[in-house]
Amino acid sequence: MKKIITSLFLFLLLLKIEAQQEVQMADEMNSNGKIYVVVAVMITILIGITLYLVRIDRKISKLEKNK
Amino acid sequence: MATPKDYMQKQWWKILSIVLLIYTFIAGLLMPVPRIPQLQETIRNLYFHVCMWFAMMILFTISVINAVKYLRNGLLVFDIKARQYAVVGIVFGLLGYLTGTIWMSYTWADPNNPAYASFSSIAREPKLIGAAIALLVYFAYLILRDSIQDLDKKARISAVYNIFAYTLLFPSIWILPRLLPSLHPGKEGNPALNFNDISPTMRLVFYPAVIGWTLLGLWIATLKIRLKILKEKIILP
Numbered sequence: 001m002k003k004i005i006t007s008l009f010l011f012l013l014l015l016k017i018e019a020q021q022e023v024q025m026a027d028e029m030n031s032n033g034k035i036y037v038v039v040a041v042m043i044t045i046l047i048g049i050t051l052y053l054v055r056i057d058r059k060i061s062k063l064e065k066n067k
Numbered sequence: 068m069a070t071p072k073d074y075m076q077k078q079w080w081k082i083l084s085i086v087l088l089i090y091t092f093i094a095g096l097l098m099p100v101p102r103i104p105q106l107q108e109t110i111r112n113l114y115f116h117v118c119m120w121f122a123m124m125i126l127f128t129i130s131v132i133n134a135v136k137y138l139r140n141g142l143l144v145f146d147i148k149a150r151q152y153a154v155v156g157i158v159f160g161l162l163g164y165l166t167g168t169i170w171m172s173y174t175w176a177d178p179n180n181p182a183y184a185s186f187s188s189i190a191r192e193p194k195l196i197g198a199a200i201a202l203l204v205y206f207a208y209l210i211l212r213d214s215i216q217d218l219d220k221k222a223r224i225s226a227v228y229n230i231f232a233y234t235l236l237f238p239s240i241w242i243l244p245r246l247l248p249s250l251h252p253g254k255e256g257n258p259a260l261n262f263n264d265i266s267p268t269m270r271l272v273f274y275p276a277v278i279g280w281t282l283l284g285l286w287i288a289t290l291k292i293r294l295k296i297l298k299e300k301i302i303l304p
Contacts, residue, residue, distance in 0.1 A: 023102040035096060042092045050085050053286060057081075060293045 081286050087279030091115075094272045101266045105174055112170050113265075114272050118280040119163030120240075125281050126156035126288065127205075127233055134229035137222055146222035147295045149229055153208060155288040159280075160202050167195075175250050194244040194251040201239045204232045 095114040103110060130152035137145035171192075176185040189195070208228055215221040244251065265273065 023104050023107060025102055025108055039093055039096050042096070043089060046085070046088055046092060053290070056290055057286075060290060060297070063297050064293065 080282055084279050084282030084286060087275045088283060091272060091276040091279055095276065098268055098272060100269060109170060109174055110269075112166065113269060114276040116163060116166040116170055117273075118276045119159050119166060121277045122281045122284045123156045123159040123163060124236070126152050126159060126284050127236065129285075129288075130156060131229055131233040134226035137226045141219075143218065143222060143299070144296065146226065147299070148292055149226060150209075150212060151291040151295060152288050153205060153229065155284050155291065157202065157205050157209075158287075159284055160198070160205070164198060164202065167198075171250075189250075192251060193247040193249050194240070197239040197244045201236050204235050204239075208232050 091114050095111055100108070100110050130149045133145045133149035133152065137143075137149060171189060175189055175192075208225060211228055212221055212225040215224060
């Protein structure tokens with residue numbers, strides 16, 4: 001019985017050690033909120049490109065009507 | 068004048084594309100992702116880099132469908148469509164290649180050595196060579212087209228070549244890289260499509276991202292097609 005408990009304990013310890021080898025991620029960047037700056041920049045660029053495409057779309061529609 | 072209802076009926080997919088892309092950018096950067104050593108946060112590139120190739124493949128497929136349509140009924144409109152879809156597909160392919168270059172230089176290169184020391188192993192990567200061949204074949208499509216003056220001949224030859232180029236995509240980017248040893252993931256199946264291979268939270272962003280990027284490509288392609296048709300009408304009354 002004692003042996004089983006010891007081995008179980010060792011096994012759990014091993015699991016814990018393995019769990020501690022964590023992968024480095026940008027947790028800090030997410031927690032202090034600066035990642036939102038990146039999101040804002042990317043969204044701005046996307047919206048800029050979209051507005052540009054919409055303008056081109058409108059211009060072509062106008063040309064198609066005038067022909 | 069088109070009423071807003073008409074507009075929505077015809078243009079809803081453009082709005083959908085932008086909404087999905089905004090979702091991709093927000094959720095793609097903020098949603099939790101699996102923690103994988105080596106990849107770390109770069110796993111989020113799946114929503115951007117991989118989607119470029121998906122969009123390219125779909126655009127090339129539409130291009131070859133239009134090429135076959137041209138061969139069947141000889142209307143020049145289909146030739147214009149085939150060409151413009153192929154061009155936008157090439158743009159997406161180049162973007163996929165460039166983003167792949169950035170990604171691999173941070174994940175495949177050995178951080179203990181200078182960057183050029185890893186170059187010889189990375190340059191041997193079959194997926195890179197295959198993708199380069201595929202893109203070069205499509206470059207040749209454009210060169211071939213623009214070198215022929217006669218409109219019908221140009222359309223017919225380039226439609227036939229388009230079918231050849233599309234068929235070559237399969238060995239060069241789908242089959243050969245899987246037969247050879249490679250660092251690129253996805254050798255043992257279709258990791259992006261296989262439901263067991265991609266984590267559920269990533270799937271929530273990945274599939275909308277593919278649709279969003281593809282629709283954006285379609286939008287650009289339709290703009291180019293409409294412009295080209297207008298131009299042709301000025302030249303050929």
